[in-house]
Amino acid sequence: MKADIAGISRLRIGVDGEGVTTLVAFMLCPLQCKYCLNPQTLSMSYPSKSYTPEELYAELKIDALYFLATGGGVTFGGGEPLLRAPFIAEFRSICGKEWKLNLETSLNVSRDLLETAAPCVDSFIVDIKDMNPETYASYTGGSNSGVLENLRYLVDAGRAESCVIKVPLIPGYNSKEAVEASMSALKSMGFNNFDKLKYKTEIHGKGKGNL
Amino acid sequence: MERGKEICKALKEIRRRIAIENDIEFVTSECRHKGHCQGTCPKCEAEIRYLEEQLESRRRLGKVTRVVGLSVGLAAIAPVLFTACDQPSGYLVEGDMPAIEEQTENNNQEQTSQSPLEGDIVDSTPQN
Numbered sequence: 511m512k513a514d515i516a517g518i519s520r521l522r523i524g525v526d527g528e529g530v531t532t533l534v535a536f537m538l539c540p541l542q543c544k545y546c547l548n549p550q551t552l553s554m555s556y557p558s559k560s561y562t563p564e565e566l567y568a569e570l571k572i573d574a575l576y577f578l579a580t581g582g583g584v585t586f587g588g589g590e591p592l593l594r595a596p597f598i599a600e601f602r603s604i605c606g607k608e609w610k611l612n613l614e615t616s617l618n619v620s621r622d623l624l625e626t627a628a629p630c631v632d633s634f635i636v637d638i639k640d641m642n643p644e645t646y647a648s649y650t651g652g653s654n655s656g657v658l659e660n661l662r663y664l665v666d667a668g669r670a671e672s673c674v675i676k677v678p679l680i681p682g683y684n685s686k687e688a689v690e691a692s693m694s695a696l697k698s699m700g701f702n703n704f705d706k707l708k709y710k711t712e713i714h715g716k717g718k719g720n721l
Numbered sequence: 722m723e724r725g726k727e728i729c730k731a732l733k734e735i736r737r738r739i740a741i742e743n744d745i746e747f748v749t750s751e752c753r754h755k756g757h758c759q760g761t762c763p764k765c766e767a768e769i770r771y772l773e774e775q776l777e778s779r780r781r782l783g784k785v786t787r788v789v790g791l792s793v794g795l796a797a798i799a800p801v802l803f804t805a806c807d808q809p810s811g812y813l814v815e816g817d818m819p820a821i822e823e824q825t826e827n828n829n830q831e832q833t834s835q836s837p838l839e840g841d842i843v844d845s846t847p848q849n
Contacts, residue, residue, distance in 0.1 A: 520760075520761070521728055521732065521759075521760045521761055523728055523731055528793075529792075529793065530732070530735075575735075575739060575769060575772060575773060575776075575788055576732065576735060576769070578788045578789045578790075579735050579738070579739060579788050579789070579790070579791040579792045579793075580735065580791075580792045580793060581790060581793045608789060
């Protein structure tokens, strides 16, 4: 089993998970978000590198002491990490239980992928964009019906408290009122941990990618 | 203080705690590097490898070692890292995505043994 990885960023503190973390960015995403920060993950021409779970573990274990001492570990992002759910499950079996594994995801994947990864992951950072289907489709080019089903799955599985839901203000696409409406809908579903933020708009379309 | 230096400072404190907790002699010195800091460097990497070796040798002798959870309250070590970030959960941003093949090409640089690209350790916003 191999997965294409666009980048690995070590020794992150306080940005994507508890403790010291390493971010692993997978290639590919089902969405085409207008302000995507990492559009290179969508391009097969980007010089990614293929790893087996064993190879990735061998590379990341250089920071094992920091992970263990701080309650940190690995944050899988991308791209959409859930597209590589079997890889993540295999990685968990290799790294053991002590590393924290976080997923930064849109949840816009089929249920079986989420069911594969969820038992192996400690926490989810879910970017829901906007709960309004029309706004979501306008911004991402996709439907959020699967996202809503997957959010319900996480609640039913008792994982709501292990989720941080990103509820962004998306310039040109939603409003502060829409953000509040999304949060209200999510609270009614059972989610309580939110990250309100405003998307950056100046990055996409500069013509040089994100490098 | 720039973010990389803050990370370096936090990691050094973690190493110091591991050493104290496991009765490992650990001598470090203040970093005198003046330029951009990625949060680690060959000297820092050598210190953590030294600790790994010392811990392993103690395990081989049947001694109990303690690492797990020593610095869980990382915010207490490096509070600036947690207050300077206006977008709490981060992601790669422009200049942050390390091209993988370049990660190994620049290991001889003075200030990094990891991704050499500017902005590799930054706070930013995930936008899938």
